Amino acid sequence: MIKKLLAITALGLAAITPALSQHTEQNHAVRFEQLGTMLRTPNVYRTASGAPGHLYWQQQANYVIDVELNDDNQSIKGSETVTYINNSPDQLTYLWIQLDQNNRSKDSDTPKVTESSITPRMSLRQLEGILWHSEDYDLKILSIKDASGNPLNVAINKTMMRVDLPQPLKAGETFSFSIDWSFNIHDRVGFIGGRPGYEFFPKDGNYLYTMAEWFPRMAVYSDFEGWQNKQFLGSGEFALTFGNYEVRITVPADHMVGATGVLQNPEEVLSATELQRWNTAKKTFDKPVIIRTQAEAEALEKKKATAKKTWIFKAENVRDFAWTSSRKFIWDAMAVKLAGKDVMAMSYYGKEGNPLWEQYSTRVVAHTLKSYSAHSFDYPYPVAISVEASNGMEYPMICFNYGRPDADGTYSDAIKYGMISVIIHEVGHNFFPMIVNSDERQWTWMDEGLNTFMQFMAEQEWDRNYPSRRGPAHKIVPYMASEKHLLEPIMTNSENIIQFGANAYAKPATALNILRETVMGRELFDFAFKEYSRRWMFKHPTPDDFFRTMEDASAVDLDWFWRGWFYGTEPVDISIENVSWYKLDNRTPAQKKADAKSAFEREETYISKEFNKTDVERTVVEADPATRDFYNSFNPFTVTPEDETAYRNFLASLSDKEKALLNSNMNFYEMTFKNVGGLVMPLIIEFHYSDGTTEIERIPAEIWRKNESQVTKVFAKQKEVVRFVLDPKRETADIDESSNYWPRQYQPSRFELFKGGGGVRGASMGDNPMKKAQKK
Structure with a gap:
């Protein structure tokens, strides 16, 4: 049938594209190879399906801590008792403990391994980074003893401390020990920066403390790595062990304290009015209840209490503990x-955060819990707290966020949305990695990337016109188009990443959004993502577990996707190289001869022939009859009886189905696509028809399996196509959209001019239409 019907004529479009160069090197069997040995071998602890194995284990560390904040000299002193439970099958002869505060010591490796240079204009902060500091911010280990009070031998290596055990700790055994320690708190708004510390407010002379990484914490001992005792250099965050906490925090009596866990003694630390408001808040679901008002907080700012109070918190099955304290706090x-239980969403903020924080913060916390729970698992903890701290960092049940209006209470939309986004992001970290407890020191993307993806969905559920900056495919294009020496795979160790935000946050978030919307579809993706989330709640997953679970729960082979997006740096750049238009030849002999005559006359019309009509008086053939033969009078465009007979015989030989196809007037478009960038992706083609309608066809990425460089595909259309657009909805992060059109359609690139500046993170600095409107 095909041989009889495809006497096809090529028209128009094919003629305007140059021929493609021939590929001389292997162009397949690379990007679609299975990951194979790139993943860890499945075992009794982690299965080939991506689920925990039947012998999966993890360690546990329980803490009882007493800590006191000195508001006069900005220091803390504490003592902790750690009960370490060896659930592994291994015998341990020593334990490793993280001393992350030492990252800020005067002998820290962080400034030593950070590149620096001199430019014509240097800020004080830049110079301070070069000079570092000579302040005493080391975590001082005052004593470390076993349960009987005997000193333990330790070795401190920068941000890690090894505790040598008096005797081996066998599988299933427990070891308890105590540590006394202290350190001076640093100014986190200053050049040292970082997640914890204090901020000083010179107008009222008060401090706001965000205490994190503040106590010696057990490192993770796992089945896949043993001890995770890589040094903390600042970027790679934390691998931590789950456990239960009881923490007693002593602060000035007029301070408000927020912390991981549930407050155990509200009657002792809250005023009668605050306690009554707190009990009301626990029964209020439609709006926040203000427990300490702005007026009350401002009154406390003007005088400092000399007495002290101790706040007691308990938290179960958490991997860390953080807290905040200040007399400046408003609390709602x-x-x-x-899922049938009540969770308390709350916020702590100084007057500098209003009116933004009172209006939005706790509402955003509540929305985040609902959104993330719908897309993963129901939030299991009793509390979720947002603290305004010109910061952006997460801990179990509590996070520190930025977003301050101007002094007159006005703010730009950038500040508003920046604040909402950071609250969603940091509260969302409760899910990844506080509960799905990945190793941030090795794989930042496993918490930041997954969380940024979830953040994008929550933002879009908050406002249909939300200006999300990470998630949509086209917004990762500038990073994907960077020079090769500025790129590294997502799977790169956290400390080795150059463009940290783009690599660890935006690219994996974009990849997951593409998986959900374009490669897998929402139904398959959502089921698989929830399966991963639920499988690894309160456990330690690795990238292998994520990759395997997503495939196992969806029946979608994604090795090509992980290989390209997570293990590679190639960008997406697919070009429509050529389009040829074909139609089935259903013409009669007379129509064919007429078309052939027209084509011949077009071919034989050229300038010399036009001039020769007058310049050549007579040709040889015209002058001499002896030079003429049969062909001088033969007309090849005349329809002969033989032509008519052959046509009738051809029609008679066709089946009814073949006749219908021959007379269908179908258009065939042969499209050639070139993989310029290297990263294979689905082909999404939009056809624009001559009648003004459009249609989109989606071709899976597997079309590239046998030729990763160039593929050709024919599309049969009843209507005539006037324009072809590749990736019309900008789903694949194609870095060069100019080659996505046929015929070619070029768009100007645009750039913005902006004025840089500095200041407290999250403070309003850009255009502020609200301020302008109030001045009118």
Whole structure:
């Protein structure tokens, strides 16, 4: 049938594209190879399906801590008792403990391994980074003893401390020990920066403390790595062990304290009015209840208490503990109904955060819990707290966020949305990695990337016109188009990443969004993602477990996707190289001869022939009859009886189905696509028809399996196509959209001019239409 019907004529479009160069090197069997040995071998602890194995284990560390904040000299002193449970099958002869505060010591490796240079204009902060500092911010280990009070031998290596055990700790055994320690708190708004520290407010002379990485914490001992005792250099965050906490925090009596866990003694630390408001908040689901008002906080700012109070918190099955303290705090809270239980969403903020924080913070916390729970698992903890701290960092049940209006209370939309985004992001970290407890020191993307993807969905559920900056495919294009020496795979160790935000946050978030919307579809993706999230709640997953679970729960082979997006740096750049238009030849002999005559006359019309009509008086053939033969009078464009007979015989030989196809007037478009960038992706083609309608066809990425450089595909269309657009909805992060059109359509690139500046993170610095409107 095909041989009889495809007497096809090529028209128009094919003629305007130059021929493609021939590929001389292997062009397949690379990008579609299975990951194979790139992943860890499945075992009894981690299965080939991506689920925990039947002998999966993890360690546990329980803490009882007493800590006191000195608001006069900005220091803390504490003592902790750690009960370490060896659930591994291994016998341990020593334990490793993280001393992350030492990252800020005067002998820290962080400034030593950070490149620096001199430019014509240097800020004080830049110079301070070169000079570092000579302040005493080391975590001082005052004593470390076993349960009987006997000193333990230790070795401190920068941000890690090894505790040598008096005797081996066998599988299933428990070891308890105590540590006394202290350190001076640094100014986190200053050049040292970082996640914890204090901020000083010179107008009222008060401090706001965000205490994190503040106590010696057990390192992770796992089945896949043993001890995770890589040094903390600042970028690679934390691998931590789950456990239960009881923490007693002593602060000035007029301070408000927020912390991981549930407050155990509200009657002792809250005023009668605050306690009544707190109990009301626990029953209020529609809006936040203000427990300490701005007026009350401002009154406390003007005088400093000399007495002290101790706040007691308990938290179960958490991997860390953080807290905040200040007399500046306004506090509000509301209840959120999740899976039949009530969770308290709350916020702590100084007056500098209003009116933004009072209006938005706790509402955003509540929304985040609902959104993330719908896309992963129900939030299991009793509390979720947002603290305004010109910062952006997460801990179990509590996070520190930025977003301050101007002094007059006005703010730009950039500040508003920046604040909402950072609250969603940091509260969302409760899910990844506080509960799905990946190793941030090795794989930043496993918490930041997954969380940024979840953040994007929550933002879009907050406002249909939300200006999300990470998630949509086209927004990763500038990074993907960077020079090769500025790129590294997502799977790169956290400390080795150059463009940290783009690599660890934006690219994996974009990849997951593409998986959900374009490669897998929402139904398959959502089921698989929830399966991963639920499988690894309160456990330690690796990238292998994520990759395997997503495939196992969806029946979608994604090795090509992980290989390209997570293990590679190639960009997406697919070009429509050529389009040829074909139609089935259903013409009669007379129509064929007429078309052939027209084509011949077009071919034989040229300038010399036009001039020769007058310049050549007579040709030889015209002058001499002896030079003429049969062909001088033969007309090849005349329809002969033989032509008519052959046509009738051809029609008679066709089946009814063949006749219908021959007379269908179908258009065939042969499209050639070139993989310029290297990263294979689905082909999404939009056909624009001559009648003004459009249609989109989606071709899976597997079309590239046998030729990763160039593929050709024919599309049969009843209507005539006037324009072809590749990736019309900007789903694949194609870095060169000019080659996505046929015929070619070029768009100007645009750039913005902006004025840089500095200041407290999250403070309003850009255009502020609200301020302008109030001045009118």
